[in-house]
Amino acid sequence: MTEDSSVERANDKQKPRKRIVVRSNGPYEAEPGIAIVDHLGVPVAAEAPVRLCRCGQSQTKPFCDDSHVARGFTDGRDPRRVPDKLDVHAGQQAYVFDNRGTCAHSGFCTDRLNSVFHLGEEPFIAPSGARLDDLINAVRRCPSGALGIGIGPARDTNLSDVDRPPQIEVSKDGPYRLTGHVELVGEDGAPIARNEGASQEHASLCRCGSSLNKPFCSGMHWNVDFHDPVPDPLREPTLFEWAGGYPALLDMTRIFYSRYVPEDPLLGPLFAEMSPDHPERVAAWLSEVFGGPRFYTERYGGYRRMVSQHIGKEIRPEQRALWATYMVQSADDAGLPSDPEFRAAFVAYIEWGSRIAVENSGADATPPPNMPVPRWWWVCNATPAARPSAIADDAQGANEVSVVLPGPDEEVQFDQHIRPLFRPMDRNSMLFAFDLWKEEDVSKHSRQILARLEAGTMPCDGAWPAERIALFARWAFQPHS
Ligand code: HEM
Ligand code: FES
Known part of the structure; x- marks a missing residue:
């Protein structure tokens, strides 16, 4: 069995293609009928037609708030972009096609099939390095459409692409991932050309504003450190x-x-x-x-x-x-x-x-x-924040506590000074008794908490420095308003 659905494929062929209008120096305008989902696949509430930010500056991402005007966003292609050149790699079972000028550096191929796709090595592709079905699936999963596959020396659309319903996925900290044969047109209605050998079924569109190959993503979002707003770190993820x-x-x-x-x-x-x-x-x-x-x-x-x-x-x-x-x-x-x-x-x-x-x-x-x-x-x-990780990358941040010291005559505030002292793992380990992030609970148990902090038995992974204990004591003993 392959990954595609023949039912979807048959239906899709009969439908007229949906369109996205790429506004000159402005947003993308997606027609009604194109689903918009976030990186988790959850539909993003939106009125159709939808204007989507492509300058990277909107405060209402992924939607356009006209920030491109104030920013003076321009959408010209950069002469430094990777050239539009189709490379053909002949293997024992199939030919793999690759256009580095289309690649958006999502890394799906190198992460998932590193026996074929070699990160930072030449040749980049060893087309006989995996089973044919794994190779086909890796090509289909390439979100930019840079990769293709054929049994003979021509790209085979049926093997390289899966017919999916029209959809824009707003990837996390990265491009819009477009699927479903959506047509890209300019303001004048003229189709926007894709690079040689690029998939017509899917593509990655820049939303950070810095691509060298606009409107397509060129991977520059990594270089400019493009980030979506960080979700509340105090909320436990599902x-x-x-x-x-x-x-x-x-x-x-x-x-x-x-x-x-x-x-x-x-x-x-x-x-x-x-x-x-x-x-x-x-x-x-x-x-x-x-x-x-x-x-x-x-x-x-x-x-x-x-x-x-x-x-x-x-x-x-x-x-x-x-x-x-x-x-x-x-x-x-x-x-x-x-x-x-x-x-x-x-x-x-x-x-x-x-x-x-x-x-x-x-x-x-x-x-x-x-x-x-x-x-x-x-x-x-056992939630992700319930213990400090031993792995360097994960450990950063999980163990850190941001201490904000009040001035000598300033009143110590629970929300500003005390609550941030307790990490999610501290809170979790005490939740059976009370909530360290609630002023009422901490106030009620402040003497017991202080005793355990001073004895070094709380938190369980190491005692607080004296400065932090003193801050807690100051709050515990000050008259509460
Ligand atoms: C956590 C365990 C499992 C989950 C979450 C799960 C989930 C599902 C779901 C959601 C369906 C219905 C799909 C529909 O709407 O048609 C389904 C059907 C089915 N499941 Fe499971 N399943 C589980 C365990 C198993 C196991 C252990 C077996 C057998 C070894 C099994 C065999 C089947 C079969 C044969 C069908 C009918 C498939 C068809 O003919 O369309 N499932 N399962
Ligand atoms: S989102 Fe990838 S270059 Fe802009």
């Missing part, structure tokens, strides 16, 4: 957000059902009749279970539909065990986070859910007809 949202889960289920299931003698026959969009359905279910939007309920029918699909399947324990093993393997293959906290929660759900699937699948099983879709959470409060 498993859905931590996993990378629907696109990451879909990547995983597609790998599962295309790489592992068909070839397995125990699982293959069970799924022989599955619907072509089964990977989408399971990804939607997992999105919902892991705390994301209610995709499965909205799109496919919720708990009843899911349970009805397992009834009577008579899943055997050895089939379940394989199912769980391959799912974890697919999570690795898809690059889902591998940190202990995420994997503990993920595996716990896979074990729990797959055992319920076995229970529900028996000939005389009577699963309850109306249950809510479960909402899974981090296990035993």
